[in-house]
Amino acid sequence: MKIAVIGSGYVGLVTGVCLADFGHEVVCVDKDAAKIEALRSGVIPIYEPGLDELVKVNAGAGRLSFSTDLPAAVAPADVVFIAVGTPSRRGDGHADLRYVREVAREVAGALEGFTVVATKSTVPVGTGDEVAHIIGTANPGADVAVVSNPEFLREGAAIEDFKRPDRIVVGIEDERAREVMTEVYRPLYLNQAPLQFTDRRTAELIKYAANAFLAMKITFINEVADLCEATGADVQEVARGIGLDKRIGGKFLHAGPGYGGSCFPKDTLALMKIGQDFGSPMRLVETTVSINDQRKRAMARKVVAACGGEVRGKTIGVLGLTFKPNTDDMREAPSLDIVRGLQDRGASIVAYDPQGMAAAREMMENVAFAADAYEAAAGADALVLVTEWNEFRSLDLARLKAAMKAPVFVDLRNVYRPHEMQRHGFTFVSIGRTPPAPGEAEIAAQ
Known part of the structure; x- marks a missing residue:
């Protein structure tokens, strides 16, 4: 054809x-x-x-x-x-x-x-x-x-x-x-x-409904992650426990800093407007959009808290800038809000992304860009993992710690295990998981 x-x-x-x-x-x-x-x-x-x-x-x-x-x-x-x-x-x-x-x-x-x-x-x-x-x-x-x-x-x-x-x-x-x-x-x-x-109208709505549902699923597990932190539960085990139910499924149940990209943000907004235009408001979608916007901004506050409540004059290394791995797309990426929030509080940013730095240079101001993860960590008061690229999944933790000014690691994608990070001497913060008490890491290693 x-x-x-x-x-x-x-x-x-x-x-x-x-x-x-x-x-x-x-x-x-x-x-x-x-x-x-x-x-x-x-x-x-x-x-x-x-x-x-x-x-x-x-x-x-x-x-x-x-x-x-x-x-x-x-x-x-x-x-x-x-x-x-x-x-x-x-x-x-x-x-x-x-x-x-x-x-x-x-x-x-x-x-x-x-x-x-x-x-x-x-x-x-x-x-x-x-x-x-x-x-x-x-x-x-x-x-x-x-x-x-x-x-x-x-x-x-x-x-x-x-x-x-x-x-x-x-x-x-x-x-x-x-x-x-x-x-x-x-x-x-x-x-x-x-x-x-x-029919044509049904096909048009299928696309929006699919993206909105997935965005709601992400937002749901992110709210559950907050509850896990408050109660001492583990969001990854919660996600696994509910995802094994075939009616729910395990995909899009990974807690993190919020969704971004070219589709979910604009499509949820558009579906909201379609609902309003037809007099059939999409209340769940409206709430999803609001929660996701707030979450991305809240991630900067999470990093500040991990640094003892103050980042003015400190250097923060950021690993991953694109909204997800295996793309160079920076549109609506959580990193944009996180970096801006940290800069507003007086932090200096050094960032590295395997594919997104060209686009990031056009969208971020006053950010230094590193050649790799270890250069981003050099002299940093904290390191924040924002996008879970494969090359960030098996970092040399001893080398990383040696390069940093202070061993504070904020894992916004739950790539690393709390016990493992504590064993390597990091102050470790992740999403929806309670840090192990002193001594627990040694017990877990036995």
């Missing part, structure tokens, strides 16, 4: 590359000429494990190309995917649909023959109706079926998610689109990926 993907950001690029890897002929389109030129040269604008190799293979095979010429890509296409950004609109939290509308108008003028226009962008309920109206108004003679085909990609695992999805959701209003979209995803039948066809 001939496919055009409009928008070569995270979702568009992963979608286009994976569809090309399925054997389709794909053109990824973007207005950013510099980005397109870089992609043609094999330079990938985002960090996603395995993506560079797939681009190289499929571009070399002639199945994947990059262009700024939208009409030329759309005219021969059987399917046109809209995969442009829908950020939170400044001031009110609604999803900003300006790019979706703009693309719909441009696509309308380039359509030739029957074409399926599939919205990959995360959009509010009813956007598919609006896209269909825009195309129909701009090109009344267009033979087009507008569908909703939301993405469910995790940054850092996007290729695996695309090729081995839990489900593929397609919202249609024109039955002709069913056959076309079935053919697009036919290569996934070997993996028995469920292909769920529904």
Whole structure:
């Protein structure tokens, strides 16, 4: 099949590359000429494990190309995917649909023959109706079926998610689109990926409901972690105990500094606004957003408390800046609030992240960036683990302690065991776990 993907950001690029890897002929389109030129040269604008190799293979095979010429890509296409950004609109939290509308108008003028226009962008309920109206108004003679085909990609695992999805959701209003979209995803039948066809508005809401539920799950275990600290319980054991219940499941039950990234923050806000617009408020989602915002700010206070209640004039080392490992995405990352909160209290920050420092330099002021974890720890009054990159999971604790001015370690991802850290001489603070009493570490080691 001939496919055009409009928008070569995270979702568009992963979608286009994976569809090309399925054997389709794909053109990824973007207005950013510099980005397109870089992609043609094999330079990938985002960090996603395995993506560079797939681009190289499929571009070399002639199945994947990059262009700024939208009409030329759309005219021969059987399917046109809209995969442009829908950020939170400044001031009110609604999803900003300006790019979706703009693309719909441009696509309308380039359509030739029957074409399926599939919205990959995360959009509010009813956007598919609006896209269909825009195309129909701009090109009344267009033979087009507008569908909703939301993405469910995790940054850092996007290729695996695309090729081995839990489900593929397609919202249609024109039955002709069913056959076309079935053919697009036919290569996934070997993996028995469920292909769920529904109406367009339901598909749009599925995406928001899924992200909001996961955000609530994260927020729930974070509140349980606070209760564990107050009562002396262990949040990791609580999470395991409830996660073994198949009705609950263990995923997204890892206590931490709050969720961030490009999806959960904007999608929960957008779902709140959708509920308000339709007179059906989403109270649980509203509370989730509020709690998560407060939690990220509270993590700075947790670090201050670990340092004896004062960080003015002290140096804090920060390990991990991106909102999660295996990505370079800094959008809404908890580290932004944590670093700012510590700086407001007079601390100096030295930070290290395996992939996120280029983006962090654009978003953080007065931060020194280190070459590795040990350089970030050198002379530090405390070290804070914010993002659980694999290289932070087995640090040389003796070397780390020797490098620090004071052995204070705040683990916001519960990577390390309290007994182990105390045995190495650290003052250790984690999430939802009570530090061992003096002497307990030695007993546990026996």
